[in-house]
Amino acid sequence: MITLTVNGVTHRxxxxxxxPLLYVLRNELRLNGAKFGCGLGQCGACTVIVDDDPVFSCVVPISVLEGRSITTLEGLGTADQPGIVQKAFIEEQAAQCGYCIPGMIMRSEALLRRNRSPTDQEIRDWMQPNLCRCGTHMRIIKAIRRAAGEVAA
Incomplete structure (x- = not known):
């Protein structure tokens, strides 16, 4: 048995x-925010936060996560009370198809935990590993800037 702490809740x-963590999140814990994209750690649709670091959950085995804190999209807020980054993505209409957005939100959250006032170049560099095929990159950057303004305030 492996003990995982996901969104502050302990699971055996x-x-x-x-x-891979992604399968446990989706199939066992019914947390479907992280998406299966490539399965190779190359697209970022499955991004979650482990101890404040963005991680591609499709390639991380659960054996290395015991004793670590895992945060998923569901741990940031709800539909009625979205977290700061979630709310910014909604307000900036950063989603087109929406498939990459959970991973983008999680990577953005990890950035703002480290840097409350990132420059546009820091945002671009940080977000580079996560792919968006629909081309909403400019709205995603705008959403991150909006969230940074809320976090820094």
Whole structure:
């Protein structure tokens, strides 16, 4: 058994320790915010935060996560009370198809935990590993700037 702490809740997981976190989140814990994109850690749709670091959950085995804090999209807020970054993405209409957006939000959250006032270049550099095929990059950057303004205030 592996003990995982996800969004502040402890779970005992009996799955094979080599199972990627993404599958445990979606199939066992029913947390569907993280999306399956490429399955190779190349697109970022599955991004979650582990101890304040953005992580591609499709390639991280649960065996290395015991004793660490995992935050998913669901841990940031709800539809009725979205978190600061979630709210900024909504207000800036940063989603087109929406598939990449959970990963983008999680990566943005990790950035703002480290840097409350990032420059546009720092935002671009930080967000580079996460892909958006719809081309909403400018709205995503605008949403991150809006969230940074809220966090810094």
């Amino acid at each position: 997981i009996g799955t094979d320790p080599t199972t």
